[in-house]
Amino acid sequence: MSYNTENIRNVALAGHAGTGKTTLFEALLQAGGLIQNLGSIERGTTQSDTDAQEKARGHSIDSCIAGIDHGDSHINLVDTAGYADFRGGTLSAFSAVETVAIVVNAANGIEHGTRRMMERAKERGLARLLVINKIDTEVVDLSALVDALREEFGQECLPINLPADNAGRVLDCFFHRDGKTDFSSLADAHQQILDQVVEINETTMGDYLDKGEDALTPQQLHDAFEQCLREGHLVPICFASSRTGAGVRELLDVFDRLLPNPAEANPPPFRNGDNVQIAVDPNPASHVVADVFKVINDPFVGKLGVFRVWQGTIRRDSQLYIDDNRKAFKVGHLFRLNGKSHVEIEQAIPGDIAAVAKVDDLHFDAVLHDSHDEDSIHLEPVHFPQPMFGLALQPKHKGQEQKLSQALTRLTEEDPCFRMEHHKELNETVIRGLSDLHLKIVLERMKDRYGVEVVTHPPRIAYRETIAGSAEGHHRHKKQTGGAGQFGEVFLRVDPLERGAGFEFVDAIKGGVIPGQFLPAIEKGVRQAMENGAVAGYPLQDLRVTVFDGKYHPVDSKEVAFVSAGKKAFLDAISKAHPIVLEPIVDVEVSIPEDNVGDVTGGLAGKRARIMGTDAKRGGELVIKAQAPLAELTDYPTELKAMTGGQGRYSLDLSHYEPVPPPVQRQLSDAWKPKLEED
Helix, strand or coil, rough: CCHHHHEEEEEEEEEECCCCHHHHHHHHHHHCCCCCCCCCCCCCCCCCCCCCHHHHHCCCCEEEEEEEEEEEEEEEEEEEEHHHHHHHHHHHHHCCCEEEEEEEECCCCCHHHHHHHHHHHHCCCEEEEEEEECCCCCCCCHHHHHHHHHHCCCCCCCEEEEECCCCCEEEEECCCCCCCCCCCCCCHHHHHEEEEEEECHHHHHHHHHHHHHCCHHHHHHHHHHHHHHHHHCCCEECCCCCCCCCCHHHHHHHHHCCCCCCCCCCCCCCCCCCCCCCCCCCCCCCCCCCEEEEEEEEECCCEEEEEEEEEEEEEEECCCCCCCCCEECCCCCCCEECCCCEEECCCCCCCCCEEECCCCCCCCCCECCCCCCCCEEEEECCCCCCCCCCEEEEEECCCCCCHHHHHHHHHHHHHCCEEEEEEECCCEEEEECCCCCHHHHHHHHHHHHHHCCCCECCCCCCCCCEEEEEEEEEEEEEEHHHHCEEEEEEEEEEEEECCCEEEEEEEECCCCCCCCCHHHHHHHHHHHHHHCCCCCCCCECCCEEEEEEEEECCCCCHHHHHHHHHHHHHHHHHHHHEEEEEEEEEEEEEEHHHHHHHHHHHHHHCCEEEEEEEEEEEHHHHEEEEEEEEEHHHCHHHHHHHHCCCCCEEEEEEEEECCCCHHHHHHHHHHHHHHHHCC
């Protein structure tokens, strides 16, 4: 099918784990003619779950992309992982689509992932669609579920079609009003959604009030509907069964006829070098602007950079640049991703999702362009959860250090929520992810793909240090070695800043008592001291350093002297400013059976946690919300599994840092002193 930007629809399937996104993805691909037979999760034959770990576990870990043609549209579908452990790939897909279809399990109703994806899509300014899947499940009250969705997410959530004939068919209630359903009156549902749509546009509303519904053209309805989606005035609810196929073709019709195309959606948040939002032009004749939202290290074609084209046309054999790099690369191979297969194409137009192969410098969130007029722009990044779980590791077999480094680099390229750190002072390599399962998958991939086995142990907790008060510090560095000496004297003041403010360095020198050329050296010395800590060996943060006085010597003053003077004056001030150790506090959400609530809340209380609230869910599930020190949760996966018989799940997000209790600070300080004395 030949298409232009107005024909493209980009849709991500998101939602809680177990809602049937992957089977719905398969059903949509079959209905769209891309595949002949449905794959099976149990047999590991689906289009999206191709990785060995996905097949073994029976759920998605990475996002998968496929394009299908339906009606007048080319629809790019992105199947995403439901488990919170793998949110990196899910959220990165949000930077490439106009619409997020949040899939809801008809039997389980609103779950944690439902709320999270609705919130994230709204924050990104994306159109949202709720798809109630598994409507053929026995003993399901769909009417009550719709009421619950509207109560949770607003009255703008309205059915656009309804199940009929015991969920064997789905009937359109936006364009058509005929038919009957056991669920509700189709005419009533039609009237509700029509009233919601027409009120967004004064002209459409006037025509409707003056002449009635029959005076509204399909184009008027489409334009008003698209405006409602763009402005969040409407969140359509669709019904489907990925198992029987009920509602699947109707869902494709909704994608084709009603969802915004790339030219209609809210403008993407691109910014220039001054961090000012700018507009991109979805014009195929403009200069190229594309954003890489996924990186795949494919064993057959090499490194793949998957990108969304925002303006211009990318052609095979054309020359492109990455970010502000002045060295161009040639687009030797251009692919469209269709599930398991890669189809080579000649060009990608605005709105297209495509991939370029064998370009080593490509990285996640890179901006591709063909003119240096666009080399300073970037897409506003998606807010990813902070990877808090850590493992320190080293190769199991000697001589594999380089191989381990290469494997970690490639895995880091693929996952925006996976981090690798190397702590020089401990000679320790630490990997960080969103959960123990997340890191377990990484280690399995490291072994299966790259042949690297490791031994692991818990890393140090990412404590930080700061000050509780203000103080002044002074140091004179004077050294005479027979020839030219070293001299530098610094007076400075330290002041605390609010949590999360970082670091400020202020030059308050007057009268030239320290020449400006030596201020960077003083700041360098301060930063060196901040990295090494002052109480327990952890980096310092959230403070201001003001240099206000000092002396220099016209012959003996050198940069090295002021580095040393700045460092020691800073440590002098810190020692008098009530230094404290901060610990990371995380938001914890624990989903458990109601029968386990006492054990779980008691266990959290014993970990210095603050219980923030509980939510009762359908099916006897309870969600406990709490805040707890990360240091107390090292063994929590094992403990929760034991308390709930394996039925408990939890997620963590970094909330803030706060002071550790005095006994903990003394313990950390005492453990650091022997190393300090040794150094």
